[in-house]
Amino acid sequence: MHITNNDSASSTSECDLQVVDQKHLALIEPHGSCVPAPIVSSFNDRIRPLLDCVDKLRHLNIMQEGIQLPTIVVVGDQSSGKSSVLESLAGISLPRGQGICTRVPLIMRLQNHNETELHLEYNGKLVPTDEVNIAEAIVLATNEIAGHGKGISNIPLSLIVKKNGVPDLTMVDLPGITRVPVHGQPEDIFEQISDIIMKYITPEESIILNVLSATVDFPTCESIRMSQKVDKTGERTIAVVTKVDKAPEGLLEKVTSNDVNIGLGYVCVKNRTGNKSYDEARSEEARLFQTHALLSKIDKSMVSVPVLAHKLVHIQANIICKCLPDIVKKINDKLAVNVASLNKLPQHLSSVAEALTMFMRILSSTKESLKKIFLRGEFDEYAEDLEMHCTARLAEMLNEYAVELHSKNVEKKEDFLMDEIMSLKEANGIGLPNFLPRAVFLNVLQKKVSVISAIPEVFVEKLWNYIETVVIKVLMHHFGDYQQLRSSTRCAVQNLIAKRKDESINWVREIIETERLTDYTYNPEYVATCSTLMEQQKPFMEIMNDSDKPSIIKLKEIGEVDVGSLRMNKDIAQQAFELKMRMIAYWKIVLMRMVDHMALYAMFSLRKMVNYEIEQEIVNELMASHGGGIERMLEESPCVSEKRLRLKRSVKLLKESKDVVAKIMDRIALQTYGEKAVNGSSSSEYPLQVYEPKHIAVIKPKVSGVHAPIISSLNDRTRPLLDCVDKLRHLNIMQEGTQLPTIMAVRDQSFGKSSVIESLPGTSLPRGNDTCTRVPLITRLQGVQVEAPTYVEPCIQSL
Helix, strand or coil: CEECCCCHHHCCCCCCEEEEEECCEEEEEECCCCCCCCCCCCCHHHHHHHHHHHHHHHHCCHHHHCCCCCEEEEEEECCCCHHHHHHHHHCCCCCCCCCCCCCCCEEEEEEECCCCEEEEEECCEEEEECCCCHHHHHHHHHHHHHCCCCCCCCCCEEEEEEECCCCCEEEEECCCECCCCCCCCCCCHHHHHHHHHHHHHCCCCEEEEEEEECCCCHHHCHHHHHHHHHCCCCCCEEEEEECCCCCCCCHHHHHHHCCCCCCCCEEECCCCCCCCCHHHHHHHHHHHHHHCCCHHHCCHHHECHHHHHHHHHHHHHHHHHHHHHHHHHHHHHHHHHHHHHHHHCCCCCCCHHHHHHHHHHHHHHHHHHHHHHHHHCCCHHHCCCHHHCHHHHHHHHHHHHHHHHHHCCCCCCCCCCHHHHHHHHHCCCCCCCCCCCHHHHHHHHHHHHHHHCHHHHHHHHHHHHHHHHHHHHHHHHHCCCCHHHHHHHHHHHHHHHHHHHHHHHHHHHHHHHHHHHCCCCCCHHHHHHHHHHHCCHHHHHHHHHCCCCCCEEEECCCEEEECHHHHHHHHHHHHHHHHHHHHHHHHHHHHHHHHHHHHHHHHHHHHHHHHHHHHHHHHHHHHCCCCCCHHHHHCCCHHHHHHHHHHHHHHHHHHHHHHHHHHHHHHHHHHHHHHHHHHHCCCCCCCEEEECCCCCCEEEECCCCCCCCCCCCCHHHHHHHHHHHHHHHHCCHHHHCCCCCCCCCCCCCCCCHHHHHHHCCCCCCCCCCCCCCCCCCCCCCCCCCCCCCCCCCCCCCCC
16 A cells, blocks of 8 residues: 655655554555655545544543543653654744653644644633744643743643644643652652552553663653553553663663553664754654664564554554543433433422422321331332331331330239238228228239330330431422421421420320329229139139148249248238239220320321421421521522532533534544445436435435436445345245235225336336236345446346
């Protein structure tokens, strides 16, 4: 393959470039040494749209959304010749001097263009310049970004170079690596430079252009060490060796042995020196690599600035083509996520009426959520949060309460009936014998009630604390979008529950006092239990009266007890036993009553609170003089406002980026389809005008007087697919239940159906007054090329 380019400055000369395919790269070997050709790729026109797309995305700062762009990153140790290499590629002069010349990331965008145009972009400004003043303009811009002196900054500066003969490239030149700070530089200059370099070379989308001086050992270069940290195999690294004329000895072994894993290969160059023109510098470079005793032995695919330019263009094209589909996917995914997040933000309210409507809607949804989890036992809103399964948790709490109450009802086997005997003795007075005084029963009852009196209060505290936690969690969920109301609603709920908690404690205390002072039940279970237990009194008294009998007796609700010690009090043992049995029977009723009352009271309080009280309390709180009213909803909270603004900016950026990518994809598709359409109809005398569509190229013949063939520009693409379907139909695959895509022509008789089909192939079909088509007619049309003028030759088959 030979490429011939004519530069305006050397229009009388030609230089043929031979392209050698080596792995993934097109390597160009210049022939002749008179005057070199312009440094421009043979497919600049093809790579330009892709590069424009990436440059626009970079200009939009899409990387702030976490989407990395394919980039050629230029790194190298200080004074390795980085700037000189970039000068040779761009054909312009960059700032020179001692120390760090590049103090900010310099994004160089080179574009082959007929007219020369240079400008800088930074801090939202566009500064035009020219080839004479470009170095000074870069210095001034750098000082504005990084400050005067020798400090560095990670804020990028963009340089756009449009010039005839330059390769279509975008590169990022980073500050040269230096370990020892000089006067005026910060002490951590190495760490600052390292951070900037690692930020740019770490993404997989970056190509590392490592500039090395031939005068040093490559493994000792700090830039090599950094690139190896992020690209161990070297598949993303290309090396440029400068100052080859100063250290030609052993250079061939260095670039062929590849001791430092440079996967994309080496290119040796000789940069411009002095005041020579770039054409003179390239001619001198070509002579050096052709005539030097040592350098001429290096393969010509590894030397010269033109070879480097073409390598970089090919590498850049490969990485862009590889990354572009993934960039499109990332943009679409990020856009979908951000749009969804934006839609989830609360509606921005602009009037009191809107605020009131929104407030009532939120309050209604809050009540509905509370009814579901407290009253109906529906947990779909909090399926994974077991704490919010309130009916189940309340049942558990009530069961624990009942168990704790009953745990205090364990009858002691030791000193059986001694408490009852002591109570009877203390209540003894002048009166009828063997009569059980009610005061004794109440006295024993009060002692037992006192033992459990604290348990209901503790339960009520625990119950309302749980209810408060759940209600506030639901409220914060529904009012979460309006931060300005959260404190008021929380305060309202806390006040309401505090009042209900106090009321419940007072109610519990009244219940406890009632049980302490009164012994009554209408529950028939008391009589039944008491009768069953009293049946044991006869065997008990037999033991009391007969000392020869064993003193161990097994009693219901108590178990085995030793009653021998009671024989000394057998005169009141019978009364004590009756008191004990009646108290056991009645205490069961008391405990059951305390559990039942608590359950009923809790559900009643919950239902009243959810249905009426919460809504009323929140409205009262908001309408109070200190509440601020519904108008507070019009004031969007700072965090929501900031999040809305950030998401809007992000969505706008991603939409613009999506449009940029869509346009380039359409342009590529249009170019591909257009070229195929034009090449496929080269024998036609009808020129084709291509209109830009979304996905396909629509081709309109520009003719007058003669009708163009009815043929789609997609024939070449659809023909294989159509042949496949026709073969399947011929095999009668549909008898296996597999349907094929088909265009069915249907209409009432005499509506011109056959005429429409005739118009497509330009062939006559049967005509008549009756049914002309009496069987399914499968019409297969296929366009074939014949001698000019080009027409469609139909082929009709009936099955």
